[in-house]
Structure formats: structure tokens, C-alpha cells
Amino acid sequence: MDAQPARPAAEQLGDGIYRIACPFDVDGVVQLYFVDAPQPALIDTGVTATPGAHLGPALAGAGFDIRAVRHVLTTHGHWDHMGGHGAMRALAPDALVHVHPADAYLLDRVEAHTFGYITYMPRALGDTAELASVSRKMASNIVAPTRADRLVMDGEVIDLGGGRTIRAVHVPGHSRGSVAYHLEDANTLFTGDAIQGLGGGPGRLPLVFDDSRAYRATVVRVANLDPARLCLGHAFMGLPGGSGSDPVRTGDTARTFLEESGQAAKAVEEAMRRAVTRGDPGFIAAAREVLAMLGDDLGVSRDAEGLNRRAIPTLHAFYRELTGAPPPV
Numbered sequence: 001m002d003a004q005p006a007r008p009a010a011e012q013l014g015d016g017i018y019r020i021a022c023p024f025d026v027d028g029v030v031q032l033y034f035v036d037a038p039q040p041a042l043i044d045t046g047v048t049a050t051p052g053a054h055l056g057p058a059l060a061g062a063g064f065d066i067r068a069v070r071h072v073l074t075t076h077g078h079w080d081h082m083g084g085h086g087a088m089r090a091l092a093p094d095a096l097v098h099v100h101p102a103d104a105y106l107l108d109r110v111e112a113h114t115f116g117y118i119t120y121m122p123r124a125l126g127d128t129a130e131l132a133s134v135s136r137k138m139a140s141n142i143v144a145p146t147r148a149d150r151l152v153m154d155g156e157v158i159d160l161g162g163g164r165t166i167r168a169v170h171v172p173g174h175s176r177g178s179v180a181y182h183l184e185d186a187n188t189l190f191t192g193d194a195i196q197g198l199g200g201g202p203g204r205l206p207l208v209f210d211d212s213r214a215y216r217a218t219v220v221r222v223a224n225l226d227p228a229r230l231c232l233g234h235a236f237m238g239l240p241g242g243s244g245s246d247p248v249r250t251g252d253t254a255r256t257f258l259e260e261s262g263q264a265a266k267a268v269e270e271a272m273r274r275a276v277t278r279g280d281p282g283f284i285a286a287a288r289e290v291l292a293m294l295g296d297d298l299g300v301s302r303d304a305e306g307l308n309r310r311a312i313p314t315l316h317a318f319y320r321e322l323t324g325a326p327p328p329v
């Protein structure tokens with residue numbers, strides 16, 4: 001779990017890049033990044049309360065004015081990364097909101113979350129109490145949904161002025177419209193949730209909501225970019241005994257984390273392949289079998305029912321890839 005700062009603070013990473021760790025919900029922390037330039041950019045906005053309560057004070061403490069932000073670069077359309085877009089637009093009306101077209105539908109409708117990725121687990125398990133609780137949580141964390149100003153495609157360049165450019169890299173898997181932003185002069189890549197190692201905490205798996213095959217291809221593509229600095233959306237874990245959980249990784253630790261991310265995804269794929277190889281046992285039975293196989297090697301945890309609720313979306317994505325089953329409805 002990320003350490004939560006007592007007071008909102010922006011940590012200088014070098015090259016005019018700042019990291020702001022922002023708490024949300026009960027125990028979540030999302031990592032936002034600010035890029036100093038003639039047209040400053042912000043990578044993601046957290047939830048509704050984040051820009052006013054955390055981002056503004058943290059940037060002020062580092063000598064920046066949140067109202068001067070000109071580009072809001074959305075790594076993907078999930079609530080903990082875009083829930084603050086409406087509040088950000090109110091604070092910085094001149095900022096342009098960017099998102100990939102495949103995740104644009106998530107920006108202006110709370111229902112796109114409630115009836116989408118965020119409820120895969122309760123729908124797969126038929127958990128109506130959880131479904132209601134998640135709906136309430138979305139309504140309070142995405143209070144002023146707002147449309148995007150610009151749709152960013154793979155390869156598109158965003159000019160921040162002063163010779164600073166950011167190139168968009170389409171990195172699907174976690175969500176269909178996930179984008180990594182490559183700050184070219186600093187060879188720094190902001191990946192949001194596109195690359196996750198072993199996931200957001202001990203005992204978990206990387207969260208793959210959309211497409212497990214695309215997720216593995218994304219890990220390879222990002223590794224080939226060989227970023228000098230990798231800035232993640234959360235404090236994702238390396239493998240047990242591996243590279244730890246720093247959300248910012250440089251040089252060899254970035255390379256190691258990308259290797260571990262590839263190994264973790266391959267381990268899930270191989271376990272699922274074994275679970276469905278003699279015929280499809282059904283999703284829940286396959287999930288139990290995969291978790292039992294992964295438990296010892298990767299330290300993935302299991303509850304009394306032999307399941308891991310946080311891992312359900314990922315297990316379902318790998319199950320779909322290998323069986324051709326439809327997404328949960």
C-alpha cells in the first residue's frame with residue numbers, strides 16, 4: 001500500500017516532473033504527475049475531491065498554480081483517474097482534456113462505470129449488495145462528469161511549448177483506451193494502469209478488465225520503448241522477492257519491473273490454459289483452479305471459497321481469451 005503523505009505534497013522527480021500521491025476512497029492512492037512547461041500538463045486527476053483537496057495545495061507548495069494547467073492527459077477512463085476532471089475543469093477552464101476514443105464514453109457518464117468494468121466482479125458473482133455499494137461510490141466520486149476536448153490516437157504528439165513534446169502510445173489491455181504518455185526529452189513514460197507487475201497490493205493480480213492478450217502485447221511494446229523513467233498510476237508490486245512497489249522506476253528497476261509484469265501475465269495465462277485444457281469447467285471453477293495454481297508461486301491470496309474477489313476481472317479476461325466466453329453482463 002502506498003504511504004499517504006500527511007500534507008499534500010509534490011515530489012520533484014527531475015526534468016521538471018512532479019509526482020503527487022493522492023488518497024481516495026477508503027485506502028486507495030492514485031499517483032498523478034505534473035509536467036512543468038510553457039503549457040503545463042497534468043497526467044490524470046484522481047476523483048472529484050482530488051484537484052481541490054490535494055492537487056491544488058500540492059502544486060502550490062511546489063510553486064505552481066493549478067489554474068495554469070493547459071493539458072489534462074487521461075491515461076484511461078477509470079474513476080480514480082478521471083473522476084476529478086470536472087473539478088479540474090472548474091479550476092483550470094483553459095485546460096484541454098485529452099482521452100483515447102475507446103475510453104471517451106467513460107468521461108461524461110457515471111452509468112458507463114456502474115454498468116461497466118467496475119461491476120464485473122459483483123456481476124460475475126451475482127453479488128447485488130456489492131453492486132449497490134459500488135453504484136453509490138461512483139456517484140460520489142465522479143460528481144461532474146465532463147466531455148473530452150481532444151481524442152488522442154496512437155502516435156499523436158502534444159506540444160507543451162519550449163521544446164517539450166509528449167507522444168501518445170496506445171497501450172490497451174487494462175482498458176481498451178489506455179494511453180501511455182511519453183515525455184520525449186526526458187524519456188519518461190506515464191503509464192497509468194497499463195502495466196501492473198503483480199498488481200496493486202500483496203496477494204493480488206494485475207487488473208486486466210478488457211483484453212488479456214492486448215495486455216501482454218502492451219507490456220512488450222512498453223519494454224521495447226526502454227523508458228529511462230517509468231511513472232505508474234499506483235504503487236504496483238513486482239514479483240515476490242523482486243523489484244518492490246515504487247510507483248516511479250528508473251533505469252534497470254524500470255526494466256526489471258517490465259520483465260516481472262510480463263512474467264506475471266504469462267503465469268496467469270499458463271495456469272488458465274491448464275484449467276481449461278480438458279474442456280471448459282465454467283468460469284468460477286476455472287478461477288478457483290487458477291488461483292490454487294498461482295497461490296504458491298506468486299503469493300496470490302484466496303478466501304474461504306477459494307476465490308479472490310479483486311482478481312475476478314482479470315481471471316475472467318484470461319478465461320474469455322482462452323474459451324471465447326462473452327464478457328460478464
Ligand SMILES: [Zn+2]
Nearest residue numbers: 076078174193
Ligand atoms: Zn484503471
